[in-house]
Amino acid sequence: MHEWSIADNLVKLVVKAVEREGLASVSRVVIQVGVLRQVIPESLEMAFSFLAGETAIAGAGLEIEVVPLKARCRDCGAEIREGEFIFICPACGGFDLDILSGKELFIDYIEGEKGRQVSGKQ
Amino acid sequence: MKVAIKEDILKEEDRIGARNREVLHKHGVTAFNLIGSPGAGKTSLIEAAYRQLLGKAKIGVIEGDLASDKDTVRLKKLGLEALQINTGRGCHLSPGMVEEALSDIPLDLIDILIIENVGNLVCPVSFHLGEEAKIGLVSVAEGDDKPTKYPLLFREAAVVILNKIDLIPYTDFSREAFYQGLRVINPTIPVIELSCRTGEGVGEWGEWLIGYCQNLYERMKPENGN
Ligand SMILES: Nc1nc2c(ncn2[C@@H]2O[C@H](COP(=O)(O)OP(=O)(O)OP(=O)(O)O)[C@@H](O)[C@H]2O)c(=O)[nH]1
Ligand SMILES: [Mg+2]
Ligand SMILES: [Zn+2]
Numbered sequence: 001m002h003e004w005s006i007a008d009n010l011v012k013l014v015v016k017a018v019e020r021e022g023l024a025s026v027s028r029v030v031i032q033v034g035v036l037r038q039v040i041p042e043s044l045e046m047a048f049s050f051l052a053g054e055t056a057i058a059g060a061g062l063e064i065e066v067v068p069l070k071a072r073c074r075d076c077g078a079e080i081r082e083g084e085f086i087f088i089c090p091a092c093g094g095f096d097l098d099i100l101s102g103k104e105l106f107i108d109y110i111e112g113e114k115g116r117q118v119s120g121k122q
Numbered sequence: 123m124k125v126a127i128k129e130d131i132l133k134e135e136d137r138i139g140a141r142n143r144e145v146l147h148k149h150g151v152t153a154f155n156l157i158g159s160p161g162a163g164k165t166s167l168i169e170a171a172y173r174q175l176l177g178k179a180k181i182g183v184i185e186g187d188l189a190s191d192k193d194t195v196r197l198k199k200l201g202l203e204a205l206q207i208n209t210g211r212g213c214h215l216s217p218g219m220v221e222e223a224l225s226d227i228p229l230d231l232i233d234i235l236i237i238e239n240v241g242n243l244v245c246p247v248s249f250h251l252g253e254e255a256k257i258g259l260v261s262v263a264e265g266d267d268k269p270t271k272y273p274l275l276f277r278e279a280a281v282v283i284l285n286k287i288d289l290i291p292y293t294d295f296s297r298e299a300f301y302q303g304l305r306v307i308n309p310t311i312p313v314i315e316l317s318c319r320t321g322e323g324v325g326e327w328g329e330w331l332i333g334y335c336q337n338l339y340e341r342m343k344p345e346n347g348n
Contacts, residue, residue, distance in 0.1 A: 005216065105248065
């Protein structure tokens with residue numbers, strides 16, 4: 001359900017980027033979402049297209065790349081890639097892990113057409 | 123054309139959260155973000171904290187709730203400074219909501235601010251309200267598999283409270299399964315078992331709160347030069 005707040009923040013950032021870059025339209029918005037965020041992609045897409053619908057980026061497609069959990073053991077350096085959520089080093093049993101990925105909520109890039117904006121208003 | 127953005131989606135929320143934290147620091151207030159399922163005992167845990175800390179520290183409360191102000195009325199009856207935020211359909215408190223609430227709370231009169239988040243184990247975890255620490259609350263009645271199902275909360279919390287231990291004899295809750303699940307997610311997190319009903323363990327909860335604040339003051343001293 002936090003998908004709505006995420007979408008709200010996302011739309012605002014993309015609209016800002018569109019104004020900054022002078023884009024006339026946006027076709028794709030590509031974001032990364034870490035598995036640990038437990039975001040439901042369909043809900044996020046729905047919220048995004050609903051909220052974007054009232055702005056200059058209406059109709060933009062959202063692409064969500066789900067980023068798996070990856071960590072490194074600070075004790076022995078082993079890399080941990082788990083399908084499941086396990087936060088113990090399989091090599092040495094260490095607990096002190098550096099979480100390398102899995103927590104992203106990140107806009108990677110957008111794709112659009114340059115030109116005069118049709119409507120710069122929200 | 124492709125335009126690289128490379129920005130955190132919640133960066134504006136994080137900025138407001140960080141600002142809240144500064145305001146709290148300025149007033150010498152330590153805030154805790156209390157996260158747990160509906161009915162886990164969040165309000166009961168705040169009441170217990172109030173009783174444990176009477177004469178030691180003054181607690182203020184922000185109550186996040188979908189609609190009602192029942193919990194706030196309950197806390198005010200006890201004599202706490204409590205403020206209600208109704209989130210409507212929102213499944214979590216946002217830093218902006220807390221920012222507004224902060225201007226209505228007499229921050230100079232309190233030492234500790236406990237923010238009761240909306241009952242939910244996923245959504246609140248991604249929004250930093252300005253707290254020093256998150257408190258993860260689970261109750262026996264919810265079952266012993268919560269840590270495995272909601273890993274981020276149990277990774278990011280500073281402490282786990284297991285409430286309603288008075289119910290253990292009447293349920294199929296397995297302590298062993300609970301700790302096994304929790305230790306895989308967070309091997310070192312402290313756990314306080316308690317019952318807000320019988321009062322068992324609530325002393326330890328009060329001591330944890332005081333201990334956390336004292337540690338924080340110690341850590342902040344050299345920076346502030348006082
Ligand atoms: N048996 C038992 N019941 C408890 C305990 N702690 C709280 N309760 C009961 O659990 C119910 C919910 O407690 P609250 O403190 O209102 O829980 P909450 O998490 O604030 O609930 P919401 O704000 O509605 O999400 C109440 O009926 C409490 O009396 C406990 O340790 N044991
Ligand atoms: Mg409550
Ligand atoms: Zn290791």
